[in-house]
Amino acid sequence: MTEHVILFAGPMGAGKTTAIESLSEIETIRTEAINTDRETADKDTTTVALDYGEITVGDEDKVRLYGLPGQRRFDFMWTILNERAVGLVLLVNNDAADPIKDLDEFLEEFGELHEKGGIVVCVTRTDVAPIPRIDKYAERVRELMPGRMIPVFTADARNSDQMRTCLMSLIANIEMTAMIAASEERAA
Amino acid sequence: MNDLANLPHVQFSGQQASSPQPLSPHKDPHVIACANEVLSGFADLCRSLHHATILTDDGFEVASLADDVRQNGRVASMASSMQALGDAVAKDLRIGATEYIIIAATTGYVIQMRVPDNSMVLAAHFDAAETVGKALSVARLVATNMRTLISSEAA
Amino acid sequence: MVSMTKARHSLGLVGLSPIECAKIAMFIETEAEAAGCPWLVLHSDSCDALIVPSDVEFTADPYQVLIRLVRYNGAPTGGLAITAPVNAPDLIDILSQAQEQLGKRQVPAQAGPSLRVKMEDMETVPANDHYDARSYFGAQASHMTNGSAALKADPYAYASHEEHLSSQPSAMATPAPQPAFQPFPGSQASHSPQPAHNPATHAGHDAHGEFCAAWDQIAVALYSIVQNSAPAVAEIRIENLDMIRIDFRFRAYNSRIPLEHVSANGSRIAIRSTLVEAFRPPIVNLPGESLDKLFWFIGSQAFHGMGAPWMKPEDRYRLRRWPNFTELNHAVADMRAAAAIGNCFLNAAELSAAAGITPEAATRTLNAYSLMGLLEIQTDRTAAPVVFAPPPERASGGLFSKLRSKLGL
Structure with a gap:
């Protein structure tokens, strides 16, 4: 059996756990603890392992969907899971204090995954915070990763259809990139 | 799987009825003082103890025996993840609540144990000279002491 | 059967007063209602014909017909001219002369009517580079004027909707009078019946082909407005249905009916647009729907599967960013198409091969992306094409295909 590990990363409160629940066909395994850091994200619980x-x-x-803890103090989990991953769904909540900065930080951390496979950016909570617009994210992605085409979508992590679109786009992009690379190799 | 009802109930000594948000344990001076007190007693009880940290369930250091701030923070985060993974495994296998977690290595081992009735965890690193049984007993005693101390302070 | 004609030429109003613009637009609209005036009034200086005040220095491009508006006490000019105050008979007469001149200028390959819009031709430039920058709408383009355009659907399409929609699907495929747009290389100028697809999705849907005719002009008009980057609003009226309100400043639109219903019933359609000051309140209820959604819909409806008139068959295109599929009514094949054209410059034929979609669907995709302002252009004819082998659909089951089946997409 071939396994395809897809990571779900992003800041605390972006909707990673919910996104995996929307996609998974098994009951998701969650490692949540009571959130004592309400200043960062006002929610009851937070993922502390995966x-x-x-x-x-x-x-x-088998497509394995791993959600990472959003806080940097858990970055050892990022490293552990990153090693097996072929793709990344990066979720950024638009109602964060500085969501573009969040995008920067996570792309800097996980940007190399684009070379291993692919990345898709999902901007969540645009219903409560419409600004910044999706164009800003796309523009920033182009600046940070010039020459790479990374899909950027708005998405509601609770919406299975939308999360499927994100996942399928990620996989389509990974396969197409591989096919183009193979074609270029043959041509060379 | 896990929901709020399954998580340990939280009692913070600094909590006030009028306060909209309880103070987090790692920011509560009373809790921190209690943690420092029990940890110093821990070192007296067990000479094979290398390091010990009391942390919140979500990975913040409350107090530690060692002075390496960076390492203390890292241990707190990793212990939090380990505890949560242990809880997840126990829950998935339907074997009840996690009592403790042991990581046995060549030259030592780590014992993790939840502070009863609190969203805090004790993580202790012993060298190989200690027996697991004694280490477990001492760790359980320290965790219980922490609970008792917090409760009495709060009362 | 209701007699209607299509707009065949675009008319730009440059440097005229708002009253002059309104009068001209009204005359044309009235004429279109009554007798099928073939002119479409646009906010652009890159139309087939231009009406410009005689005292304004202006040089038209070779393909354009210039009509001078001679105001009171103005000196007569050579060439086509009309005198203020403008009246309907004079206007229609001068437009007939302009139409005649345009007819003479058309090259044999473009024997049909043409709608011209401006297109920059640089090495690699965004095809619609002002489109996604809201700040550009803060400054009003001086040459733009208020105006309106009355557009009518193809009469046969109208009749088809009334009589043949379900009972004679083959009649739907009868070619309607079409502008002589050049299909992209490899794409088929398909007027033949297509297999039924979900009309709500993009790639490969053609079931309502005849109703698409009216969208050609709407697409050109919208493209023109977006190209000019001035703060503008527009209304698309659909007979017996509703009005789609567009506010370009906020990249938003409102419609009380789903766009799919417009597709099935779009028999008489008109667009009216006007400039607004940047500080004026929006004409849509914000946040509204994303303009991309409307452009995606119209871009895929228009041009009967042939290339949009502003696109060049010999050019290759690449996505500047992915479309936001979560807000678009899309098919799974659209994702593969986006992945292909997102990673290399392709023309319609190459996109078709790479994404495993029909050439017509590939052309529609390019049209829609272009209208949405998502494409950059490669004009370098010597660039080696990307050869995709084997085609993804025939590959031995990638994860995408398997997941597609698994998820029932």
Whole structure:
């Protein structure tokens, strides 16, 4: 069986756990603790190790969905899970104090995943905070990772259809990039 | 799987009825003082103890025996993750609540134990000279002392 | 059957007063209602014909017909001219002369009517580079004027909707009078019946082909407005349905009916647009719907699967950013198409091969992306094309295909 590890990263409160729940076909494994850091994100619980969900595709493939803790103090988990990953869904909540800065930080941390596979950016909570617009994110991604085409979407992490669109786009981009690279190799 | 009802109930000594948000344990001077007190007693009880940290469930250091601030913070984060993973495994296997977690290595081991009735965890690193049984007993005693001390302070 | 005609030429009003603009627009609209005036009034100085005050220094491009407006006490000019105050008969007469001149200028390959819009031709430039920058709408383009355009659907399409929609699907495929747009290389100028697809999605949907005709002009008008980057609002009226209100300053629109219903019933459509000061309140209820959603819809409806008139068949295109699929009515194939054209410059034929979609769907995709302002252009004809082999659909089951089946997409 081939496993495809997709990470869900992003700041605390971006909707990573919810996104995995929207996609997983098994009951998700969550490692949540009571959140004592209400200044950063006003929510009851926070992921402290990982979330896990999966989608089994036939007898051959399993897509493993790992949600990472959003806080940097858990960056050892980022390192551990990053090693097996082929793709990243980066969620950024638009109602954060400085969401573009959040994008910067996580792209700096996980940007290399684009070379291993691909990245898609999902901007969440645009219903409560419409600004900055999605163009700003796309522009920033172009500045930070010139020459790379990274899909940027708005998404509601609770919406399975939207999260499927994000996941499918990520996979389409990964496969297409690989196909183009193979074509160029053959041509060379 | 986990929801709020399954998480340990939180009692903070600094909590006031009029306060909209309880003070986090790692920011509560009373809790920090209690943690420092029990940890210093811990070192007296067990000479094979290398390091000990009391941390919040979500990975903030409340107090530590060692002075390496960076390492203390890192241990707190990792212990938090380990505790949560242990809880997740126990829950998934339906074997009840996690009592403690042991990581046994070549030259020592780490014991993690939740402070009863609190959203805090004791993480202690012993060298190989100690028996696991004694280490567990001492760790349980320290965790219980922490709970008792916080409760009495709050009362 | 209701007799209607299509707008065939665009008319730009440059440097005229708001009253002059309003009068001209009204005359044309009235004429269009009555007799099928083939002119579309746009906020652009890059139209087929231009009406410019005689005392304003202005040089038209070779393809354009210049009409001078001679105001009171103004000196007569050579060439086509009309005298203020403008009246309807004079205007229609001068436009007939302009139309005649345009007809003579058309090259044989473009024997049909043409709608011209400005297109920069640089090495690699955004195809609609002002589009996504809201700040550009803060400054009003001096040459832009208020105006309106009355557009009518193809009469056959109207009749088809009444009589043949379900009972004679083959009749729907009868070619309507079409502008002689050049299809992209490899794409088929398809008027033949297409397999039924979900009309709500983009790639490969053609079921309402005839109703698309009216969207050609709407697409050109919207493209023109966006190109000019001035703060503007517009209304698209659809007979018996509702009005779509657009505020370009906020990149938003409102419509009380789903766009898919517009597609199925769009028999008579008119667009009216006007400039507004940047500080004026929005004409849509914000946040409204994203303009990308409307442009995606119109771009995919228009031009009957042939290239938009502002696009060049010999150019290759690449996405500047992915479309926001979560807010667009999209098909799974659109993701693969975006992945392909997001990673390399492609023309319609190459996109078709890379994404495993029909050439017509590829052309529609390019049209929509262009209208949305998502494309950059490669004009370097010597660049080696990317060869995709094997085509992804025939590859031995990538994860994308498997997941697609698994998720029932």
